Amino acid sequence: MNLSLHLRKTYPNSEDYRLSKQQFGNKLYGMTHIILADSGYYQRQVSEQEHQWIYDYFRRNIDDIIQHTKEDIIAEVGISFLLAGLEDDPVVAKARAAITKSIDKRHGMIPSVSGDFDFAYGEHRNVLAIMLLDWQPPYEGQMLKPTLNCSNSCPTV
Known part of the structure; x- marks a missing residue:
């Protein structure tokens, strides 16, 4: 059975x-990560039609x-729309407004649910916020092939 x-x-x-x-x-985390994985983790645009049920649910x-x-x-929901080229979708505007509202102006970041501003614990949340608010279209980077350095004892695939 496929993941979707x-x-x-x-x-x-x-x-x-x-x-x-x-x-x-x-549930939402799983849905967004289906789209993120399809994008090669932010490297290429995805097709809305291939994930229509997810986009419809989010809307x-x-x-x-x-x-x-x-x-x-x-933020990941909003980014999912951006990855499909849907920057003008109302979901993106609502996600951006919610993220903007959650930014503490004095600290310039989104606090944790407990109100903490330690960047080490908020990096993921805040990087996603930056990606959503200052979107740059996907850019496919070089795909590196994994290499094994295991002399004569490499496993066969």
Whole structure:
């Protein structure tokens, strides 16, 4: 079974009301990471049509996503649209507004859920916010082939 089908079977939309905040976040995290993986992790644009069910879900539920999840997930939802070339989609505007609102002006960053400003613990959330707010289109970098340096005892593949 492919990942998309497995995710939909594990988290059917009709059962969203039963999910805890953590489970809802896990569902969204899985959905965004299907798109992020398809993009080669920000290296190429994705096709909205290939992930239509995800984009449709995000469009229908963006207000709940903003209300019930952390900033990293909100940013990843917005970035998912940017990766499909959908910068003018209302979801992007809503995600950007929510992220902008969450930035502490004095510290210039988004605090943790506990209000902490230690960048070491907030790097992921804040880098995603920067990516969403100052979007640069994907640029396919050089794909390096993995190399093994194992002399005569390399495993056969």
